[in-house]
Amino acid sequence: MDALGLVNAAFDLVVIVLLPAVALGAVMSADLFKAIILFITLGLLLALTWVRLAAPDVALAEAAIGSGLMGALLLSARERLARTRPGRDRRTSHYPRWMTHPPPRRSHRAVSPWAASGLVLIAVAGLTAAVVTLPHEAAGLAPEVARQTPQRDLANQVTFVLLDARGYDTLLEIGVLLLAVAAVWSLGEAPEPPQNAAGPMLQGFVGTVGPIMVLVAGYLLWAGTDAPGGAFQAGVMLGALGVLLSLAGRHPLARLPGWALRLAVVSGPMLFLAVGVTMIGLGRHFLEYPQAHAKALILLIEATAMISIGVILVSLYAGGRPLSDESGTRKGRL
């Protein structure tokens, strides 16, 4: 083994040791804040792992969604939990108890820890058996994908698989996000965002970084056709910008009337579906694109999906229906 291989092996070993340790810490920690920070760390370690496995697409998605936005969502949920006085808050009094009360430390566990550990052990044993009995040198689907991927137009094999060969995967993922927004909006209205929390530093930071983030989102979308990137990564970039703007006290969706917000949320999946159904009408399969227009169609779908994903993520972060819905005025904050 040469020097570089040795360094890589040492790096991998560190990651392999850290991954379960951090995961355990996140699960076992009684302090919610500590658990969330460890969860964010776990996401970053996972992203590193994907990089080492030569899967930059997955690494980007994991770092942006699994670590960044999930972290922001968890932190805001924890902060909201701390602000909520159980049973008294008008907005949350109809919530089920488990949502407004901190988890009990040791009382009435629903599942015995032994049963849970047993299930996990069985799962681990099954996975281990599956990995051990994997055929060596299995070719997998990689050659087939490489053969099918068009050479010039859509050179990124991951994008090709996700949007052309298995487009319904991506469609369903956006569908899940849509369902999540519907669930969050049906739980209640968004909490009043903290006023004057952010000073000039954060606002200046958003002013500096915001334009760059928009640029990066556009780049990720465009590059997604022949390099790592795509609608999800780009949408998360926009979503993160939206979260930053909310934190800086400039709620990005506040000026949108309700119908525009809802249109932005559903336009991505709707266009996706419309194109798919049109293809059936033209005598093709669902979500099968004609070779000549594949790139243009996929870019169009991805651009709309990016907007939808960004708006959905910001709506999720807001944590409830936009306030304007009840008052009827257009000054609602989100």
Add this chain to the structure above:
Amino acid sequence: MEAIDLVTGVGLVLGAFFFCAGTIALLRFPDIYTRLHALTKGDNVGLALVLLALSFQAGSWSEVCALLLIWLLVMVASSTTSFLIAQAAQRKGVKPWTR
């Protein structure tokens, strides 16, 4: 080994030293303000050295520019976050450490 690889190696080791120093400070310093102070300073210099070392290995000027951009963005982000953390601590009433 060529001279340029040696320069890269020295830069990487120096960068790692600054990262280590920042991390040790994070673990050993007495309060949040001193920790933030040492950590952000150490990490910025460490990152600068690592990226400088890597830019000697870059194949083109655009790669060098990308590395420079990474450094600038991380600096903007880390200085802002360290300020915000310190501000939050001050608002919560965390007293600065005094001997």
